Amino acid sequence: MDLDALRHGNFSKFGEAVTDWEQMTKKLADLKKDAEENLKAKADKARWAGVNAVVSREFIAKTAAEFADAHTQADSIAKILGDTHNELSQFQKQLNDVIRRAAEQHLTVVDTGGGAFTVAGNARPDWASDPSGKTGVTDQKVVDAFCKEIQAILAKATQSDNTAAQALRLIVDQTEYGFSDASYADRDGAAQAVAAADKLAKMAKKPVDMSLDDIAAFNRTMAKYHDDPLFAEQFAEGLGGKGTLQFWTEMAQAHAGAKGSERDAMKELQKNLGLTLATATFSDSDGMRSWKQDLIAERNTNFRPTGWPNPIGALGSQVISSLMQQGQFDTEFLDDYRGKLFKADKAAGDSGTHDLWVKGYDALDLDFGDDNGRDPLKGLFDGLSHNPEAAEHAFEDKSDLDHMLGTTRYTDRGESLGRALESAVTGVAAGDSSTAAPPHSAAQAEIMADIMQAVAQPGAGSDLPSKGLGESFGNMAASYMPEMSQALAGSNSGSTFLTDSEAPNAFQGDRVPAVVRFLSATSADPAGRAGIVYGESIYTSGLIESHLSDPSLFDGPREQVLGNIGRNAGVIEGIVGHSVADGEVKDIVSGERDYNDALKQKGDFAKTWAAIGFTGLKVPEHLGGELMGSVVGGFGGAVAGAAIDRLIEGQQMEGSKDAGLYATAKDLYAMRDSVSQQTQWSTEDALARHHVNLPKDGTDDIIRNAVNEGWDASSQRLSDSKERP
16 A cells, blocks of 8 residues: 555545445345345245245245345445444554654655655754754664554555455455355454465465374364355365365375374364365355366366376266265255266166276275265265255256166165255255254155155165165155145145145145055164154144144034044054064064164154244135144144153053053054054143143044054055055
């Protein structure tokens, strides 16, 4: 910064701009609040149908999000401008103070242009006749001191100005259209993030020089900044697409076989690097668009570490995917990358994936976790599992879905594929227990129907749950318990089996046998069976509480709706129970142990279903079709939570039977009685919670008879849907 620019700068206009931005931020805060609490809230409560269900709801949600991002961006800009204005004003004051003190010592400070200046002594007429012999030459040390002080002020002012400009440009360039969600409290915060990224990018260009201490420092910085948009973009651009892939290739080889603390450090580095790159992909700046294009373009490049004796190292796609296990990558980036990988994988056929990805490319271990990173589809599926929108896009094409399911018989990608499918059909990212599950869209329900149809194929699909997909299938069944219940109950059953789905009838008609076969096949997996049992228990208990607390939901006697719910519980769990019995499990003790362990392990996860999985059920259309925000997940969650606790604790059954809920698979009728008991308990909880006066013995009898009826009917449904022993 030139001396005169700081010395004579009129910062009053700058201050007015700061005030304008601050006022704009306040106005945007009001618009953001109105968009969230009025526009989006009403859209969430509306009963959408047809094109509106897909287009309008999504448009309104994105519009509300844009208002939020606009507020965030304006707030960051206002704070950076305000911080910079205050700093430059202080530096101006400091500079003028130095110039004043220099003048008192007869020194003149002059701007010579181009950022340069001089400090020189004044010639005084009285010095010539001064008897002391002064020559008019000022002490050079004084001049140098003033020069040093002025230079320091100008340097700090330049840094403040430049870093503010850089941060503002980066924020604005984050998105090609719309607004960035990058949030900063001041200029220093943004400048520090950018500086940290520059430092790490320089280190990453020479990975062989990085000691374990360097890696530890690298990890600490990345752990602090991996969610920071400016840091992530600056780091990724600093390395470039090819440089990013080469960096991880070098690190994987340099620390091959790492154990103990070294292995832990590398696992942490893989995690932090993946999270950072995921954040970076959301930037739409010119530099990041090029980075993303380069990364995908390098997918078939053979990357070899420095000094690597083998002519074959690792494919770019293997390197990319090994860094996708953590974090949410941008949807457009995942769409582009997934399209290329799916095309190549399909061309190899279901059984050709090993030869395509692993054969010849098995020398480098790119994963410091439990995998080796050689199958790039596994990492891609992990990336999709953290982005429900991209996951949904990935499996909309039935041929893609069928191929990927088919490959699980020849690979070990089943678990990662299952998590991606779960994300696609539920709209909830893997491991996310804080986001409310959105209503199932028609597209999601169609993918779920395709999955069930694939599993239902005689002799071809029933083994899929055993290929690592069983647990995810159970979770998916739990999420789709409303639609499945309506399918099993038949048409016009929506007044009993409430749902917020945009396609409540998606599984009815000729798709009902696939529902039965899917539940049956998934029951063979202990974790899958546990998911179905939890899903049924949560949905049943939530429905019971909803109907008992609000009799207007069902236009008929309460006893009738309780019977409908109990019968459905008997049908669903009867399918599970009979399927387990049909399996003729040889090691019954081991089978029971695995199942009981799965019940306990899934318990805490199942509680998120009670909180978010079945929220926002709709009132039947004849009652106005409005959303019931308080149903299941609101006050309904209390009864569902109690049902979960009973399953986790294995609470003892009443009467003479000394057995916990679902404690044994040896006795088919013990399982039936568990369903009946759990349903009766949930009914009692709801009656007590809402002070509903219904006779205990009478309601217990209704539930018991209905469950038994549904249980008996389930056997015939299985026989109608599949060949049984």
